[in-house]
Amino acid sequence: MEKVISGFLRFKSSEYVQRKQLFADLANGQNPEVLFITCADSRIDPNMVTQTEPGDLFIIRNAGNIVPPHSKQAGGVTASIEFAVAALGVRHIVICGHTDCGAMKGALNPAGLDGLPHVQEWLDHSRAAVDVVKAKHGQATIDELSDVTEENVLLQMQHLRTHPAVLSPLSTGDVDLHGWVYDIEHGTVNAYCEDKKSFVPVEERYADLIQELAAAEESKTA
Numbered sequence: 006m007e008k009v010i011s012g013f014l015r016f017k018s019s020e021y022v023q024r025k026q027l028f029a030d031l032a033n034g035q036n037p038e039v040l041f042i043t044c045a046d047s048r049i050d051p052n053m054v055t056q057t058e059p060g061d062l063f064i065i066r067n068a069g070n071i072v073p074p075h076s077k078q079a080g081g082v083t084a085s086i087e088f089a090v091a092a093l094g095v096r097h098i099v100i101c102g103h104t105d106c107g108a109m110k111g112a113l114n115p116a117g118l119d120g121l122p123h124v125q126e127w128l129d130h131s132r133a134a135v136d137v138v139k140a141k142h143g144q145a146t147i148d149e150l151s152d153v154t155e156e157n158v159l160l161q162m163q164h165l166r167t168h169p170a171v172l173s174p175l176s177t178g179d180v181d182l183h184g185w186v187y188d189i190e191h192g193t194v195n196a197y198c199e200d201k202k203s204f205v206p207v208e209e210r211y212a213d214l215i216q217e218l219a220a221a222e223e224s225k226t227a
Contacts, residue, residue, distance in 0.1 A: 027058065037063040040089040042082075042161070043101040044070045044108065048189050051101070063089045069108030069157065070100055071130045075167040087170040090180060098165060101185040101194075102158045109134075109153050113145055134160045151186075155204050158184040159197065 021028060037060060041051050045066045052062065065085050072082060089095045102109075111118050111128050112135050118125040134156035139145040145153060162182050165171050174180040184197035186204055196210035197203070208215060 027060075031060045035060050035063070035093065037061055037089070037093060038096050039063070040065070040086065040095045040098045041101065042066075042070055042072060042086075042099065043187075044068065044103055044106060046103060046106065046108075049101075049103055049187065054187060054194070063093060063095060065089075068124065068127060069106065069112070069131055070102050070161060071108075071127065071157075072100065072161040072164040072168075073130050074164045075169065083168065086165070086168055090170045090174060096179065097181050097183060098171070099183040099185055100158050100161045100165070101187055102154045103187040104151070104154070104189050106150070106154055109150060109157060110147065112157070113147060113150065113153060130164070131157050131160065155184075155186055155195075155197075158186060162197075 039062050041055075041062045042065045043049055043051055045068050049066075051057075051064055052059075055062070063085075065082060067082060072086070073080060075083060086098075090098075108124075108128060109131065111121075111124060112131040115125055115128065118128070131153075134153055135145045137156045137160075138149050138152045142149055142152070162184050165182060166175065171180060175182065184204070185207070186195045188194070194207040195204040196207045198205045198210050
């Protein structure tokens with residue numbers, strides 16, 4: 006707790022002072038472009054990884070970056086998705102898994118979660134990802150952790166499409182879905198490429214956009 010308190014004091018005396026106008030603007034509302042759904046794992050920092058400012062990302066975090074399929078039963082994830090898309094008007098939704106994910110390890114070995122019944126039930130939302138890996142490889146063990154992590158991202162993207170707040174703008178092109186896997190050790194991100202039906206380096210997946218950004222930057226300095 007000492008690190009948390011000392012960090013707040015540094016923020017108040019330096020970071021906040023340097024960005025006072027930003028926080029003054031944010032005090033009157035938010036207008037994020039991206040809904041970022043990722044794991045609650047303490048090693049994941051969406052703003053650090055994407056180098057974004059407060060107000061840029063609307064973030065949902067939970068064990069396993071899970072999106073339960075839509076149902077009439079209210080839930081925090083469902084309500085947050087609905088608010089982000091229908092009220093805030095986000096244009097992009099990123100589901101970001103990560104390497105060495107404890108939730109995916111649990112999905113691979115649900116019997117090891119006997120003392121954690123709520124976690125066990127929550128990870129039922131990832132069961133189909135494990136089943137896909139079993140069908141592809143004939144097994145689903147810790148050796149297939151990276152495959153399960155990727156399949157889980159794709160599964161949660163499918164679940165997103167069951168949410169009415171997402172399906173409508175998705176069908177009109179007003180919202181785009183993105184599937185990412187962040188490599189903690191190497192600081193890289195692989196993104197799902199629909200054309201190749203596989204995860205590729207983010208630099209490859211968004212090559213056109215990166216070129217546009219580089220051209221825009223060059224025109225500023227010309």
